[in-house]
Amino acid sequence: MIEIDSRKQTEVTDITSSVERELASSNVQSGICLIYTLHTTTGITINEAEGDLMQDIVRLLDTIVPAGAGYRHDRSDGNAHAHLRAVLIGNSAVIPIERGTLVLGTWQRILFIEQDGPRHRRVYVKAISD
Amino acid sequence: MIEIDSRKQTEVTDITSSVERELASSNVQSGICLIYTLHTTTGITINEAEGDLMQDIVRLLDTIVPAGAGYRHDRSDGNAHAHLRAVLIGNSAVIPIERGTLVLGTWQRILFIEQDGPRHRRVYVKAISD
Amino acid sequence: MIEIDSRKQTEVTDITSSVERELASSNVQSGICLIYTLHTTTGITINEAEGDLMQDIVRLLDTIVPAGAGYRHDRSDGNAHAHLRAVLIGNSAVIPIERGTLVLGTWQRILFIEQDGPRHRRVYVKAISD
Numbered sequence: 001m002i003e004i005d006s007r008k009q010t011e012v013t014d015i016t017s018s019v020e021r022e023l024a025s026s027n028v029q030s031g032i033c034l035i036y037t038l039h040t041t042t043g044i045t046i047n048e049a050e051g052d053l054m055q056d057i058v059r060l061l062d063t064i065v066p067a068g069a070g071y072r073h074d075r076s077d078g079n080a081h082a083h084l085r086a087v088l089i090g091n092s093a094v095i096p097i098e099r100g101t102l103v104l105g106t107w108q109r110i111l112f113i114e115q116d117g118p119r120h121r122r123v124y125v126k127a128i129s130d
Numbered sequence: 131m132i133e134i135d136s137r138k139q140t141e142v143t144d145i146t147s148s149v150e151r152e153l154a155s156s157n158v159q160s161g162i163c164l165i166y167t168l169h170t171t172t173g174i175t176i177n178e179a180e181g182d183l184m185q186d187i188v189r190l191l192d193t194i195v196p197a198g199a200g201y202r203h204d205r206s207d208g209n210a211h212a213h214l215r216a217v218l219i220g221n222s223a224v225i226p227i228e229r230g231t232l233v234l235g236t237w238q239r240i241l242f243i244e245q246d247g248p249r250h251r252r253v254y255v256k257a258i259s260d
Numbered sequence: 261m262i263e264i265d266s267r268k269q270t271e272v273t274d275i276t277s278s279v280e281r282e283l284a285s286s287n288v289q290s291g292i293c294l295i296y297t298l299h300t301t302t303g304i305t306i307n308e309a310e311g312d313l314m315q316d317i318v319r320l321l322d323t324i325v326p327a328g329a330g331y332r333h334d335r336s337d338g339n340a341h342a343h344l345r346a347v348l349i350g351n352s353a354v355i356p357i358e359r360g361t362l363v364l365g366t367w368q369r370i371l372f373i374e375q376d377g378p379r380h381r382r383v384y385v386k387a388i389s390d
Binding site: 040 | 162
């Protein structure tokens with residue numbers, strides 16, 4: 001399990017190193033690795049961990065799913081936009097494992113997308129042998 | 131296999147209990163569970179099964195991908211918007227399994243998203259042991 | 261590994277036959293198959309491989325995430341829109357395997373979505389036995 005303390009309401013964090021540490025302790029040499037956030041207002045994606053791009057991701061979500069746009073869920077809880085953004089991003093990634101390490105392309109990193117922070121968050125990592 | 135008879139053109143259904151029943155019959159104690167819709171105009175996501183939010187998901191998809199917005203596929207079949215929404219949502223979820231049960235966070239439920247109902251639908255459940 | 265030479269800046273390609281060939285060489289009879297692009301400006305989705313619909317997917321992404329819309333990443337590299345579209349689509353699909361073949365619904369095909377071509381691209385295929 002990876003523990004994350006997000007610091008802003010919306011932010012993107014590179015969690016690749018943490019996932020690699022979890023994978024190392026699993027001793028799986030060949031298979032797949034599931035990275036799975038346990039929350040409904042966060043997402044997981046695989047992309048480049050370039051600072052400007054990580055801000056662009058936040059701004060894109062603000063544009064496509066603006067906060068407070070008359071959502072019904074906001075009548076009971078003010079974070080409908082965070083749930084809806086999580087639905088678009090998805091809550092997990094699955095990555096191949098070879099020789100005990102993640103198969104990542106040159107620019108690929110595992111990004112955790114916070115949409116309702118700051119909060120304490122948990123991301124489950126599960127390695128499966130083939 | 132889970133069988134679903136959707137009742138509306140667009141609706142969100144909580145299928146968590148059905149997935150848990152399928153998982154129980156697999157006898158997998160530790161691993162991952164794939165939930166996979168066999169259709170191209172439906173989606174699977176993991177989020178909160180709160181009634182207002184489930185309506186917000188439908189309305190968000192209506193806004194981002196409106197029906198009948200000049201799609202080419204509508205010249206042969208009138209459901210291009212349903213396909214396109216399915217592409218954005220994704221057709222599967224993968225969930226960790228521990229002690230024979232799904233690892234779900236406090237608010238996480240498995241949601242089936244119908245976009246071209248009412249129809250008879252099938253969702254495949256496959257458990258893999260680690 | 262599947263090798264793809266995309267021919268346009270944005271295009272959708274049906275790679276189902278290539279994935280099936282990779283799967284056949286794995287000898288997995290029952291399990292799941294991960295299809296995983298190694299790039300951050302491409303996506304993988306499962307939907308109908310109908311020509312008009314494949315163009316609709318490209319046009320939808322153009323509409324939701326227009327190129328050159330003031331992205332910060334464009335100050336260093338002109339392809340922010342391609343990264344952002346990849347985040348929305350996702351970079352992988354997971355499909356059940358039964359009797360050595362992919363479990364696909366009537367209209368389901370595996371689609372590779374190029375957003376920053378033309379380029380040489382690689383898609384990893386990993387089969388896991390249950």
